[in-house]
Amino acid sequence: MTRRRFVGLVPGLALVVAGCGQSTTGPVEVKWGRDTCDYCGMVIGEPRFAAQLRAGTNHKVYKFDDLGDAILFLVKQDWAAHPATEFWVGHMETGAWIDGFKAFYKGGQRTPMAHGFGALPAAADGLLEYDRFKGAIVVRGSTSRCETGAVQG
Incomplete structure (x- = not known):
């Protein structure tokens, strides 16, 4: 009887263990x-x-408090252009994760590190596509609160 109980638990245990593995795609908690x-x-x-x-090379996830910090970090990585690299950003109205490479960016926002951009999933007048957003962040990067030393980690 004891053996039967143990055997009955093994399949459930296997499911629990399999569910603990980390995904290699998408945003994390x-x-x-x-x-x-x-x-x-x-x-x-x-x-x-x-x-x-x-990261497209090893699937390691990096987290950021501001979209601009993510861009300033990304442009310094050798895996930045890897086709499997993913960029997830918070929807500026709902906080839900959206694909940052496909998102559209609205300036003039009050953001944690003062980069000033929020993300939306659909195009609209006045919004920037990813490449223009990235360019604006890189140009202004040296004046951000992180880059000037106004914030110490």
Whole structure:
């Protein structure tokens, strides 16, 4: 009888163990108010302006408190152009994750690190496509709160 109970538990145990593995694609859970930005070290607390990068080479996930910090981090990585690299950003109205490479960006936002951009999933007048958004962040990068030393991690 004891053996029968043990055998009955093994399949369930296998399911639990298999469910614990990490995915190699998509955004991961953020512990809001506890996880810290991989660029500036600040606590990530605002889903509407947070971002994640998943390295295309090893699928490692990096988390950010501001979309701009993610871009400034990304442009320094040798895996930035890898076709499997993923960029996930918070929808500026709902906080839901959207594909950052396909998103459209609205300037003039009050964001955690003052980069000033929020992301939306659909094009509209006045919004920037990813490449123009990235260019604006890189040009202004040296004046961000992280880059000037106004924030210490």
